[in-house]
Amino acid sequence: MSKQDPRPAPDLEESIERLSDLIDQMDEAHFDVSRIDACLDALERQEPLDIRFDTEASLNAFQEVHRDLFPSLRVLPGGKERRPKGRRVFRRAAIVAAAAVVSSVAVAQALGVDLFGAVAQWSKGQFQVTYGDTDSLETGYVPNVQPEGCYSDGQAALDAYGIEEQMLPTWHPVPGDEVPGMEVSVVQEADGTLLFTEDHRTESGSGYTYEVRQHSSADAALQALIGVDDPDVLTYELDGRTYYILSTAPEAHTVTWAVDIYSGRIYGDIDLETARHMARSVTQRDEIPYTPPEVDQPPEHQTMAEALEALGMDTSYAPQWLPEGFLPVESSIRQDDTFGDMAYLFLTDPVGERHLSLSIQSYPDPSVVGSTVYEKDDTPVVEYVRGGATFYIMNNLDSKTVVWMDGTVEGSFSGGLTQEECIQIIDSIPRYAGET
The missing domain is CATH 3.40.1000 (Protein Transport Mog1p; Chain A)
Incomplete structure (x- = not known):
């Protein structure tokens, strides 16, 4: 504190409240990590973290005080669920969690830990790709990819309890x-x-x-x-x-x-x-009708290779073969120093009455990498290894989705495809040619 400022230094509780208020004023589009780091540095100076700090005990104490932030803890005697006091608590918890993840990643990077690993896990209704410290994650089927006690829909809850009846x-x-x-x-x-x-x-x-x-x-x-x-x-x-x-x-x-x-x-x-x-609809699914898109003019990028080239990305990630009849309808590219570069291409096959979308995204920094969730049905996921990469082929009713991870790059394509067509598309990607 300078001599010109006669105000007393804020105590620890007041500093924490200031940090909380600062976080509440931010949203996804205006999240200033540097200001958060400055507040955390000030807190560290006020109360340095003991090297013997018990993280598990601290987490348990935090959960006990803030039970409403954790769905798995919101259960009262008699089986009745405790309701959150308001929606603000969820927004606040999400942003606090994001700040904590960013800080943790920064520490891990400083220690030389490689956080670019990726783990794929899936339940009957979802497939999730997660980037970060993957040591504690398991690949393959998991009962539910949502946080414990929190379900994306009713079917995910039934899946978590092993109920297979429709x-x-x-x-x-x-x-x-x-x-x-x-x-x-x-x-x-x-x-x-x-x-x-x-x-x-x-x-x-x-x-x-x-x-x-x-x-x-x-x-x-x-x-x-x-x-x-x-x-x-x-x-x-x-x-x-x-x-x-x-x-x-x-x-x-x-x-x-x-x-x-x-x-x-x-x-x-x-x-x-x-x-x-x-x-x-409990036992009979509706067929998804084909809706031909309106095309005023061809998209700027006719192929995924053209979109990647416009981004300055490696074009060897782009498939060189697609089933006959698909016409490009829409394309988009995004360049972002924080969230990475992404190329997207949407095509349609009017004769076959089916659509196809392709996406390639490159993440620049592990501190902003989270996870991507893909919808699927309860049929098994097929793993197809090509060129040292694992491609996950999954069903979502009459559509198929293929997802793969390659270092900081995540790729996917989905549409009304057969498994054979999916494999042909994969085999046509130059980066993975040769080795199987």
């Missing part, structure tokens, strides 16, 4: 012009029943909800059915199941059914036809 709709209506958000929870009821809930509700409460219960027996699942004996209930037979549909209000219905030890329920602001469609 119980959730795969088709979602859009009520009016407002798409409801989604909130997923898993609680244990008083009788031991596990309740999985996927809410699609607007802030006003309108929308719809899916519920799946895992009971102790098939008889208990049948007892959970609602409105079965109501004289106005409609039965909908499909794939060996009976769905009971009951009108609860104008333009509001409840659908309920039971399979083995599981019972399902859909309810909310849905008309009869929507209720039938949602029930049908």
Whole structure:
């Protein structure tokens, strides 16, 4: 503190609050790491970190004080979930976590640790590529790629608990012009029943909800059915199941059914036809219709090699073969000193009624590398090794996605392809020619 400033130096608590306020004022587009580092340096001077610092004990203490930041800890006696006090806590936690990751990476770099390793992990519904310190990560199938107790959707929650029975709709209506958000929870009821809930509700409460219960027996699942004996209930037979549909209000219905030890329920602001469609989508997926794109003029870059060349990137990452009939529709490139360079190309095959997208991204610095999540279905991931790289081929309904990592480069392509076509595209990439 200078002689010209008579104010007392801030104490540790005040400094922490200043750092917290500073972080709250930032967003993804205006995140100044240098200011965060300056605050952390000031905190270090006020209270240096003991070399014997117990990180595990500190983490446990932090989680205990800030339980609302951790979904896996938000469970009260009786199985009821504790709700966060507000949305601000999630935003604040995410930015604090980002600052912590950046600081940790800087330390690791200073120690000469190579953080450019990449790990692929997948569940039934997602495939995730993670860059960073991969020592503690496992490759291959994991029950759920989300943080413990936090699920991307209801199916991810069922996957995490090993429930393989198809119980959730795969088709979602859009009520009016407002798409409801989604909130997923898993609680244990008083009788031991596990309740999985996927809410699609607007802030006003309108929308719809899916519920799946895992009971102790098939008889208990049948007892959970609602409105079965109501004289106005409609039965909908499909794939060996009976769905009971009951009108609860104008333009509001409840659908309920039971399979083995599981019972399902859909309810909310849905008309009869929507209720039938949602029930049908539990076991029968809708085909995705082909929509030809409008092309006013050809894109600036006709091939991935042209897009990479415009970025100054190595063109040997670009496939030299694509299935016949694909025409370029859209291309884009991005150059960013912080987030890296990316080339994107979108093509369509009007005759075959299918699309294809390709993306190549190069990361300049491990401190800004996180993870990429790709949607997939529950069919197995195929690993194809070529030129020393592992290509992961996965299904997403009628589409296939291929992902690979090569040092700081992440590549992917997806579309209405066969596995044979995917392999041919991979084999045509010059960088991986020869060695298999």
